[in-house]
Amino acid sequence: MTTANSKAQCFVCNKEKNTYNCKGCSNEFCFPHLTKHRQRIETQLEEIINDHDQFRQTIIQQKQNPHNSCLIEQINQWETNAIEKIQQTAQQSRETVMKLRRKLIDDVKKNFIELSEKLKEICQENESNEIDLNHFQLKLTQITKELFTLPSISIEGDSQKFINKISVHSVVDSYQPKHPTTNTATISKKSILTQFQFKPLTI
Ligand SMILES: [Zn+2]
Ligand SMILES: [Zn+2]
Structure with a gap:
């Protein structure tokens, strides 16, 4: 994810320091700010994993009920x-x-x-x-x-x-039932x- 670089300007504190390049955003970071940057990315990843798990749970619930x-x-x-x-x-x-x-x-x-x-x-x-x-x-x-x-x-x-009669219609082909097209x-x-x-x- 990162590569050590010689002296360059840190993207966060703007100081000339030994910096590391983040391949994700192509910015240079000093070590403390690189750590924070990585922590932020990890937090975001955790949030995405959390959302993903919740969505999986939602699908299971929808299928069950x-x-x-x-x-x-x-x-x-x-x-x-x-x-x-x-x-x-x-x-x-x-x-x-x-x-x-x-x-x-x-x-x-x-x-x-x-x-x-x-x-x-x-x-x-x-x-x-x-x-x-x-x-x-x-x-x-x-x-x-x-x-x-x-x-x-x-x-x-x-x-x-x-x-009044009601009927169920679907415009999505894959959702159409195999036998009756309209109930x-x-x-x-x-x-x-x-x-x-x-x-x-x-x-
Ligand atoms: Zn910095
Ligand atoms: Zn980055």
């Missing part, structure tokens, strides 16, 4: 949001259906109670005739029909995208909420 990458985090977040969206929509839809059915059944029940009251009155008075009987028979048939032919409630899929995941409302109708209520 491929799930911790920022991209995987983004996909996980998308997945969580999509599931939440689906669950919310399902819950809202269930509540709407139950509310509608409760209302329809309540209406039929109300008509039935009115009819029961009238029937009770006639029985108490003990004055029923064929006209009354026909009337009740007709009413009862009507109410029964209402109950069994409740307006149908249907569920339809939305043609618009409910959840895609799609969830749409249509695939979850298939169209169907409720059957009439049977008791």
Whole structure:
């Protein structure tokens, strides 16, 4: 690294002394400054070795925990949001259906109670005739029909995208997977909420 030289000017203290030439930077140094110069180089080397070891450790960690990458985090977040969206929509839809059915059944029940009251009155008075009987028979048939032919409630899929599709792309050739070139995941409302109708209520 260094070669002894005759008297020359030291690069650090600028004094005429016996100097040594550093082949790395081509400067002349007196002995004390040469020592310091070498120490500085050794310190730098240690730092580089340290950085190198840390980087090796980082590679090992990355390889051991491929799930911790920022991209995987983004996909996980998308997945969580999509599931939440689906669950919310399902819950809202269930509540709407139950509310509608409760209302329809309540209406039929109300008509039935009115009819029961009238029937009770006639029985108490003990004055029923064929006209009354026909009337009740007709009413009862009507109410029964209402109950069994409740307006149908249907569920339809939305043609618009409910959840945005994500896909993974890479421009680096060597990073492209051997089999699929693009990984895609799609969830749409249509695939979850298939169209169907409720059957009439049977008791
Ligand atoms: Zn010097
Ligand atoms: Zn040097």
